[in-house]
Amino acid sequence: MSTDTASTTPAFRYSPTLADTIETKWQSYWDEQGTFIQPNPGDAAFDASKPKFYCLDMFPYPSGAGLHVGHPEGYTATDIVCRYMRMTGHNVLHPMGWDAFGLPAEQYAIQTGVHPAETTTKAINTFRRQLKRFGFCYDWSREFATIDPDYYKWTQWIWLKAYDAWYDPWQDKARPIGELINELEGEDLRVGPEGDLVHIGHEGASIGALGSEPVGTRRWHELDEPERREVIDNQRLAYLDEVTVNWCPKLGTVLANEEVIDGRSERGSHPVTRRPLKQWMFRITAYAERLLADLADVDWPTSTKTLQANWIGRSEGAEINFQLADEPGGWETLRVYTTRPDTLFGASYMVVAPEHPLVESVLASSTPPANADEVRAYVETARNKSDVDRQAETKIKTGVALGIDAINPANDQRVPVWVADYVLMGYGHGAIMAVPAHDERDHAFARTFNLPIVQVISAPDGHDIQAEAYAGDGVGMNSSNSDVSLDGLGVADAKAKTIEWLEAQGHGIRTVNYRLRDWLFSRQRYWGEPFPVVYTEDGRHWPIGEESLPVTLPELTDYQPAESDDPQPLLGKATDWVRTTAGEAGVCSRVLPPDTPVMRETNTMPGWAGSCWYYLRYCDPKNDSRFVGTDAEDYWLGANGVDLYIGGAEHAVLHLLYARFWHKLLFDLGEVSSPEPFKKLFHQGLITSFAFQRKDKTLVPTDQVEEPSEGSFIETATGEPVAQITAKMSKSLKNVVNPDDVIAEFGADTFRLYEMYMGPLEASKPWNTRDTVGLFRFLQRAWRVVVDEETGELSPASSIDEDVDRALHKAIAKVREDIPRLAFNTAIAAMIELVNAATTSKGNGGGLTTEQIDQFARILSPFAPHMGEEIWSKLGNSNSIADVPFPEADQSKLVADTIEIPVQIMGKVRGKIVVPPDADEDALKAAATADERIAELLEGKTIRKWIVIPGRMVNIVAN
């Protein structure tokens, strides 16, 4: 409009335009100079004298929408820490890459026909450009995406390692299958009646079987080839199993337990049903105890540790065998798991899950139950019920009697066996002993079906056991047989005694159970890693040889999944690829003749696969002979793993548990040097946004609200008042903030400072665009203190102002203290105080001297690196400020000549005294009594007590 602006605004004021110029200049400089390329051990430029620091961000899924304001929150935090660690003399590994396989790109392909690789590459380019615009100090030479064949080659390789490994419970670690075969050939290890392994000479040695008796075991040479193969296949850590899966007809895929929330898919919220399917599994349950125990060794938020511990769900109890009367369907016993063996005498019926194999056996037996049709119908209904329905009926118990009886080993009474869907096949043995008197669920069931409720633990006076279960502590009652009595014992003692008795009688053993299930690893999707395995016509599976990896994903033109109840993997559409020969697929010729016709596996790996080991690849991303070079891995991961890992709390169980599992597997096989991947973990809080709520709690989009007066909001259309609340950013609420807009308005340095200044890193906090200007003003003020706005030259003070110098050293000390504890908001506040002090004094001829500017630029640079570099270069330096040492505070300058301390009378501040900082107790008493106002208030009173904390405060107790 007018050119007056140009004449009144100084040419070198820190404006958004100037910020943009400075920032893009330094970003190009860093790229060209390779400032942040970190050499590896063995590289010419590597400095072995420095300690290492590996700082990792959870890599993003590059979505088409571009960066969200939540991304730069964690990334700025790690960036500050990395820049600080470099300046304090560390070799810093700070990589970035892309978690690029996954559903959204495939869904987009379904809608548009655009190949996911194309969509993904485009999104990656956008993300990279946006991240560089923030000035993050990533070593971009280490960048990769999980979809790169050079990367997923090794993802497949790791899967093969698991396929070719078993878990040795005696050594408590994974070992190669070859060693298992050696041991079986040596015949100390035998095969038990259930296909389990029995180690001769080891107490309690069998997996899955009760007791340690090698009865019914077979030696390796007694088995034929198919039997041997079955034994081996059942031991693999990556194994094929017919399991009840979470099938999502709408998404056309199965989902892991972790991906199902309230019976619906985590992504898209579609209904999920349960059905049996042959799928690749990971035997993560073998690691349950170690995954739980090793949480003690990592520096993680307690909330996350608790979440993982709950997910693993360790419980202690007993496995108990109940004899079945009349051997129904050939079954002699029914095995249950219980955490309350002390209530055994109160077990008045039993329940098996609808999927329990006993049910099928009983129905198929020569003497099926009279109500067989009813049982069959119930099982069928339960199978078809979605988990939503199954869980919606928590309160209402359903079930049907199976028409057979079991014998309670404690009192030899016959108890009926029921089928009910409140018992889950996936936990314990899918069967329970029901003790209605002392378990709420059993009680509800017993009441519904009129089953006996037998009290065996004393309840408080007035408790009606027929009306309500009692699950609390008490003493045993009605619990005696000819050789054991629990009467009068507390719950803990009764548990111990019962187990002792069960073990002596051979009816059961002490055992530990976990809620954790094995990890279902197959997906019927296209956009994922293919499995390196093929099938022969007889249905057997054969691994692809390592040297033939990767098994590349074939091109596809039609991505539409069949929406059906019958799982059809998408890769089945690539018929030429699926039907091949062993030689063509890369199966070792010693294993199968090359011309053997084979079918490739058409399932793909889930989205989690690539993120399970990416932190390892960053150490040595170009290595084409190993997944990570031994020296690089040993140096960067060391004994404890990644030094600092920052990312969202939404990954507290899934990604973080899976990655720990893979890491432990690789550790056992000697491929990595630490038992845990991530030493210190930190979650940045969610960045929310303001939203508006009507009286009826419905939300109003932000653009339909006005603020007619300070702090009060009305809905434009109705004039009704609405309340300002915080909510997740969402398109529908029109409260999504785009980082590009903020950078355009104020620059990246302001954006970085704002997000770090909003509050504690771990706290969830609302974005408030109005507040961003405060940090821009801070930078503008800092710039003005240092630079002449008319000429653009430095304008240092000629002499040191003592107050400013003290503020400087306080800021240095505060920043040094706060960065390692990730308290960036208070570090920034200290720098603002310094700049305010220097601004005030500049009007009085103060400001910062050249030496002070030097120090200030250094402490500012991790937070606002572009301004840091600009000031640094104005100081006449030609190197990067990222490569210079971080200042140390001069302790002597932190102490003022005098300090003001409060004087309280009866705990209320009544005056202040000015004393030397080292004034002792007597000096403080003297100064306090000498204060006019204090003396006045003490008049006529007796001093009862002095409380004097030198340097802090004085309190006088008087009346």
Place this chain on the structure above:
RNA sequence: GCCGGAGUGGCGGAAUUGGCAUACGCGGCGGAUUCAAAAUCCGCUGGCCGAAAGGCCGUGUGGGUUCGAGUCCCACCUCCGGCACCA
């Protein structure tokens, strides 16, 4: 229901070990500059009473410990996150 976390001005938040509650920023008010506005700069800003000096109240609620409590203890309320028929 169970587990975890949090409640401090108009708003975001600060407060090493129990020691001046509200640092710092936003917003608001007043002033400078400007023809004017924006930007920038300076000052004030928890509530109530008071002309002022000053006084009283104040960290979700109610109790307690202490010379002194945002901080420790007991009981409760509200909000957020997670798990949820796991025997």
